Amino acid sequence: MMTAPQLSAPHERIRTGRMRHNAERWSWMFMRISGAILMLLIFTHLIVNLVLGEGVSQIDFAFVAGKWAAWYWQVADFLMLVLALIHGGNGMRLLINDYAHRTTTRKVLHSVLGVAVVAVIVLGSLVIWTFDPCPVDADPSLLPGFCASVAG
Amino acid sequence: MTATAEASTPAGEVPSFEVTLRIRRMNPEGTSEHGAGEEYWEEFRIQAHATDRVLDALHKVKWDVDGSLAFRRSCAHGVCGSDAMRINARNRLACKTLLKDLNPAKPILIEPIKGLPVEKDLIVDMEPFFASYREIMPFLMTSGPAPERERLQTPAERERYDDTTKCIMCAACTSACPVFWTDGQFFGPQAIVGAHRFIFDSRDEGQWDRLEILNDKAGVWKCRTAFNCTEACPRGIEVTKAISEVKKALNTGEI
Numbered sequence: 147m148m149t150a151p152q153l154s155a156p157h158e159r160i161r162t163g164r165m166r167h168n169a170e171r172w173s174w175m176f177m178r179i180s181g182a183i184l185m186l187l188i189f190t191h192l193i194v195n196l197v198l199g200e201g202v203s204q205i206d207f208a209f210v211a212g213k214w215a216a217w218y219w220q221v222a223d224f225l226m227l228v229l230a231l232i233h234g235g236n237g238m239r240l241l242i243n244d245y246a247h248r249t250t251t252r253k254v255l256h257s258v259l260g261v262a263v264v265a266v267i268v269l270g271s272l273v274i275w276t277f278d279p280c281p282v283d284a285d286p287s288l289l290p291g292f293c294a295s296v297a298g
Numbered sequence: 299m300t301a302t303a304e305a306s307t308p309a310g311e312v313p314s315f316e317v318t319l320r321i322r323r324m325n326p327e328g329t330s331e332h333g334a335g336e337e338y339w340e341e342f343r344i345q346a347h348a349t350d351r352v353l354d355a356l357h358k359v360k361w362d363v364d365g366s367l368a369f370r371r372s373c374a375h376g377v378c379g380s381d382a383m384r385i386n387a388r389n390r391l392a393c394k395t396l397l398k399d400l401n402p403a404k405p406i407l408i409e410p411i412k413g414l415p416v417e418k419d420l421i422v423d424m425e426p427f428f429a430s431y432r433e434i435m436p437f438l439m440t441s442g443p444a445p446e447r448e449r450l451q452t453p454a455e456r457e458r459y460d461d462t463t464k465c466i467m468c469a470a471c472t473s474a475c476p477v478f479w480t481d482g483q484f485f486g487p488q489a490i491v492g493a494h495r496f497i498f499d500s501r502d503e504g505q506w507d508r509l510e511i512l513n514d515k516a517g518v519w520k521c522r523t524a525f526n527c528t529e530a531c532p533r534g535i536e537v538t539k540a541i542s543e544v545k546k547a548l549n550t551g552e553i
Contacts (some may be wrong), residue, residue, distance in 0.1 A: 168513065169521035170514070170515055170517070171513060171519060171548060171549065173519065174519045174545070176550065240520075244477065244480040244481045245480055245481075257314065271405070283465075288371075
């Protein structure tokens, strides 16, 4: 009687830099979710800043200071900053993986990218959270309305 | 055939016309005019019939004009998957593409499929493509003793993976994928189609082994849903959809 040939398991797969378990899956998931949230944040940002009220001409120091005096605008802008940078940074990471074939090139580019992303997040967060809407000795005509009561 | 074409020729005669083929050529040994491994375009003007396919035109060139032209073909009927090539910048099977559908008034561009090393003229080294396919273990994996009779499944269970059984491994999809062009690490759409055919087969028990392989760095997450593969597939397989189903299985843990 003839028996079916037994197929042995194929040889060990050759992989350069095997990822931690599920890392690429989480990266993919993050891109979908952060993308959807970013759409919402960015369009809110654009509509509030450029369409509502007096439009583009309303944007000056007082306008920005007035927005950041409210905690929810601080949170929204902080979220937009962090998500946009990680989303964009992760996209760049994938592009580097695609086009940088030499290990050293890839490592250098990844490090530069990581430093840039972290630096911009840190600087941006500092601006958002330590922002002073009523700096002393500033021209009062440039400051938001509520500064008069604060200074007074 | 269109009524106008039939009206202009006597009954029973197939209209014929002249076409120009611009073929991307490369000879690893070099020719009298071109160096070894040099890539260049060469034009051929031939007489063709309205019923001719690109493959017939290539045959005419090879048999009557330049015998050194190298290309693969076997069945010539769109089943063996040997003659995938880039025709007018789109991946097609030469044996399934009619010349009259390609605007014969203009030169027809014929190139080897992209992303795989060219061996000669339109022949590429398919080994990286087959290596990806082997990695997803394209064979039935079961546990327990083999049954006396065939392994049964319901028509609905068969329907689940019907689309991906149509694959003829011509590499049109994989060599149309922009991620595959840049990065030799990506499995490519065909390997995922091949895995899909077994992952969603009710008789197979190796689905999580395969999903684990496709969860890897070079696996399904490299897909950016460009849809080039779906457009390129000469069998009409919804390749991007199959890839998304694999992603969904990995994300939900359900098959």
